[in-house]
Amino acid sequence: MVENRPWLTWLTHAVLVIGVLVVAFPIYVTFVASTHALFDLVQVPMPLWPGDKFVDNYLQALTAGLGEGSGTQAIGAARMLFNSLVMALGIAVGKIAISIIAAFAIVYFRFPFRMTAFWLIFITLMLPVEVRILPTYKVVADLGLLDTYAGLIVPLIASATATFMFRQVFLAIPDELTEAARIDGAGPMRFFFDIVLPLSRTNIAALFVILFIYGWNQYLWPLIITTDQSMLTIIIAIQRMLAVGDDQAEWQIVMATAMLAMLPPVVVVVTMQRLFVKGLTGTEK
């Protein structure tokens, strides 16, 4: 910047630090809570330094987070994390695979009702999942997909946003490149795999990050179609752990599960950060 006044530097840093604290503090409290015994937690004021029950709490959360209830077995967060992982990966990979070929068809092929198809996809952007949730439930139930991975993934797998984004990415690929490939004798699918796919690499990565988190954080849909404990996703599990009626919720376990639920998205974002930023800013081309 042009200005160079010491107190401005101080001020901007102060604002930054406060901002970070505001965002980070609840997560810190969650972590602290996950390392204490329940008895210490319900004291007022609650402790602000990590306790000594870290290993115990996390072990219990992983192996038996959802305690034995009426007629159900105790089940741990490990299983739910796996369920969430399958659902999030399924949604992210499926959405990318479907939308990238849909966009490829719309951009590179001339067929009747091409634009109609595009606009039909596009207007579904305006319909949130909640609007069509009842008919979708009916369809999934009739197909016998309740409490299955397919039931969790398939209804969420079409994506107008991703199709639209890939369309824009493809439109930005110069026509001359397409023509050069034609002169080189590349057929449509060859062109897709050799040219289009590598050129959209960063966009795919960016979209993967966004969609993985989208899938991971799904709440309403898994809440509706999963009843079997062994099919719960981690997000739903947290909700179930809190629905204890008059009993005391085991906060230390809930908090440990919450920390565990946070980890995979963080890992995905951190490992793919470089590609993610590139994909969003589009510096590759």
Added chain:
Amino acid sequence: MAEVNLREVVKDYGDLRVIHGVSCDIRDGEFLVIVGPSGCGKSTLLRMIAGLEQITGGEIAIGGRVVNELEPAARDIAMVFQNYALYPHMSVYDNMAYGLRIRGLPKAEIDTRVRRAAGILELGEELLRRKPRQLSGGQRQRVAMGRAIVRDPAVFLFDEPLSNLDAKLRVQMRLEIKKLQQNLGVTSIYVTHDQVEAMTLGHRLMVLNGGVVEQLGPPIALYERPATRFVAGFIGSPAMNFLTARIGADGTTVDLPGGDRLPLPDGDFAAHAGRPVTLGIRPEHLEPAAEGIGVAVAHLTVVVTEQLGADTLIHGHFGNDRSDLTVRLHGTVHAAAGDVLPLSVRPEHLHLFDPDSGRRLDPAA
């Protein structure tokens, strides 16, 4: 290697006709340059030969085989694009090898061809491993040509390949393209809007204007005997001067508005006597009258002088209607604004055009 034949080639975009029946036979090994202002259809014509645009009417044959319905890859051509169109994610080597891999050539054969092309273009081993974005403009241009060479095609197509390079590099690459074409002897069709490129590269030029061939012939023929006013104005730099004039009553002179009379070149202009004409004189054909070798034209009032070192360009007003006139004099000439310069021109350097049709007027045979 092959000849290319265009027969009454037509292109329509909806109701709009952009190419109006172009015919041309390009000989085996010939270098044809298609030149014209932007929007004249020259790139469209090239893309029709390449197979990137549908042909509305007429016929295009490469090596005697009609290719109207053939895919670009099946036409045995190679094209160099204006923006090079290199695959950004592939190394230089892979860029050149890609087309050959698709054709399914054996690996060893591909390697031989790529290395031979790299040798011709002086692309070093280290360069072959780089990505296009790590190359300079001139190097990218070379790679684009390399990609064309490895295909060993019957015809090279160039679509304004030098227009993205800076002036110095352009001159250098122009020379290299010319040498390359001479050495390989491959029939080449080259599209450009730059008349210097056109003059220096082509065995023959096709001047295109509004989708119509204005003139087709060797560069010097176009320079010396432009068939239309458009060609006359397009070929040559600075552009030809055009003056409104009238052929004298006896058909031996051309009368300028200022009252000056210039003798016409040899030939019988009696049929045109008295008719209005557009008189064209190239700036380099005007000389100071003092040298006394030509006939005095008129007195030019100097407005601006541009010293180029080897030449001096003088822009001024001329005649009663104060037409603009540019003169190109050899060496350094000092002339201040307002000076009056007597000029002369040889009769054989006068060009006469019909003011309505723009066609060249020739003496009756």
